[in-house]
Amino acid sequence: MKQGGVEETVLIPLYARAVETAKTDPALRDPRAVEMVEAIDYDYAKFDGLPSLGGAVMRTALFDHWTRAFLAEHPDGTVIEVGTGLNTRFERTDNGRAHWYDLDLPDIIELRRRFFHDTRRRTMISASVTDPAWPDQVDTGGPYLISAEAVLAFLSEESVRSVVQLVANRFPGALLAMDTSGTGIVAAQQQHDVLSKVDAVMNWACDDPSEVAGWRPGAEVLGSHTLTSLPPELYAALPAAYRAIVDELVPQQLMQVEQYRMSLIRLP
Ligand SMILES: C[S@@+](CC[C@H](N)C(=O)[O-])C[C@H]1O[C@@H](n2cnc3c(N)ncnc32)[C@H](O)[C@@H]1O
Incomplete structure (x- = not known):
C-alpha cells in the first residue's frame, strides 16, 4: 500500500475498530480489524489515545x-460501500x-x-x-444503499x-449515507489530531449537507447528525464512556464537533 497517499x-478507522474491540465495554466488536492490524506493519502507536479514534x-x-x-x-437490497478501505x-x-459491493482504489x-x-x-x-464506468459492475437490483464513510x-x-x-x-431512489466536514475543520486540518499524522489532505469542505441534496432536484436529506445529536436509540446503546465524552465536550471541542455531520440522503 502506498503510504503518504x-x-x-x-x-485510521481500522485501528479505531481494533482498539475498540479490546475494550471491556466496546461500542462495537471487530475481531477482523484486530487480525488486520496485527498483519499490516505500520506505526499505529502514533494514533494511540487520540479523540478522533472514538469519533x-x-x-x-x-x-x-x-x-x-x-x-x-x-432484506434483499444491495449495499455499495464506496471507499470501503x-x-x-x-x-x-x-x-x-x-448483496454487497466494496469499492476502493486499486492499491x-x-x-x-x-x-x-x-x-x-x-x-x-x-x-x-469518480470513474463513471464502475456502476456497470453492479449487476444486482435495488433498492440500493450507497455508503460513503470518511471518503x-x-x-x-x-x-x-x-x-x-x-x-x-x-441507482435511482438510492439512499446515500455520507459525512461532511465544515470549512473550519478543513481549514485547520494540519492541527487535526489524526489527519495531521498522515499526508492525506481533505479537499472538500461542506457546512450544510442540504447543499448536496440541492445538487440534484428531488433529493432529500432524511437525517443529519453530529456526534452530539446521534439518533436517540443509538446514543442510548453507546457505552457509558462514550455518552460521557459526548456530554462533557468543552465549548472549543463542541465547535469542531458541530461542524462534522453524518447525513442520510434519498436520491430521486
Ligand atoms: C478514511 S478511509 C475510510 C475507509 C472506510 N470507509 C472506513 O470507514 O473504514 C478513506 C478511504 O477512501 C478511499 N478513497 C479515497 N479516494 C477514493 C476514490 N477516488 N475512489 C475510491 N476510494 C477512494 C481510500 O482509499 C480509503 O480506503
Missing part, C-alpha cells in the same frame, strides 16, 4: 445503524440475503484481497468512485458533485 487513511467508532456505529435499518426494510460492515450487519482492493474474497453475494470493485472529503467538490450525479443517474 489517501490510501493510508484506511488504517471514528461512533461514526461507524451510525453507518452500521443506517445499514441495519435499510436491510430490515429491504478495510471496512467490515458486512461482517457486522449482513442478514444472509443482502486498497489489492490489500483487501489479502483478507477478504468475493462470494456469491459480495463483490469487490477496483476503481475510483468524500478527500475529493474535490467538483468530483463529489459528479459522484452524486453518477449514483443518482445509475
Whole structure:
C-alpha cells in the first residue's frame, strides 16, 4: 500500500475498530480489524489515545445503524460501500440475503484481497468512485444503499458533485449515507489530531449537507447528525464512556464537533 497517499487513511478507522474491540465495554466488536492490524506493519502507536479514534467508532456505529435499518426494510437490497478501505460492515450487519459491493482504489482492493474474497453475494470493485464506468459492475437490483464513510472529503467538490450525479443517474431512489466536514475543520486540518499524522489532505469542505441534496432536484436529506445529536436509540446503546465524552465536550471541542455531520440522503 502506498503510504503518504489517501490510501493510508484506511488504517485510521481500522485501528479505531481494533482498539475498540479490546475494550471491556466496546461500542462495537471487530475481531477482523484486530487480525488486520496485527498483519499490516505500520506505526499505529502514533494514533494511540487520540479523540478522533472514538469519533471514528461512533461514526461507524451510525453507518452500521443506517445499514441495519435499510436491510430490515429491504432484506434483499444491495449495499455499495464506496471507499470501503478495510471496512467490515458486512461482517457486522449482513442478514444472509443482502448483496454487497466494496469499492476502493486499486492499491486498497489489492490489500483487501489479502483478507477478504468475493462470494456469491459480495463483490469487490477496483476503481475510483469518480470513474463513471464502475456502476456497470453492479449487476444486482435495488433498492440500493450507497455508503460513503470518511471518503468524500478527500475529493474535490467538483468530483463529489459528479459522484452524486453518477449514483443518482445509475441507482435511482438510492439512499446515500455520507459525512461532511465544515470549512473550519478543513481549514485547520494540519492541527487535526489524526489527519495531521498522515499526508492525506481533505479537499472538500461542506457546512450544510442540504447543499448536496440541492445538487440534484428531488433529493432529500432524511437525517443529519453530529456526534452530539446521534439518533436517540443509538446514543442510548453507546457505552457509558462514550455518552460521557459526548456530554462533557468543552465549548472549543463542541465547535469542531458541530461542524462534522453524518447525513442520510434519498436520491430521486
Ligand atoms: C478514511 S478511509 C475510510 C475507509 C472506510 N470507509 C472506513 O470507514 O473504514 C478513506 C478511504 O477512501 C478511499 N478513497 C479515497 N479516494 C477514493 C476514490 N477516488 N475512489 C475510491 N476510494 C477512494 C481510500 O482509499 C480509503 O480506503
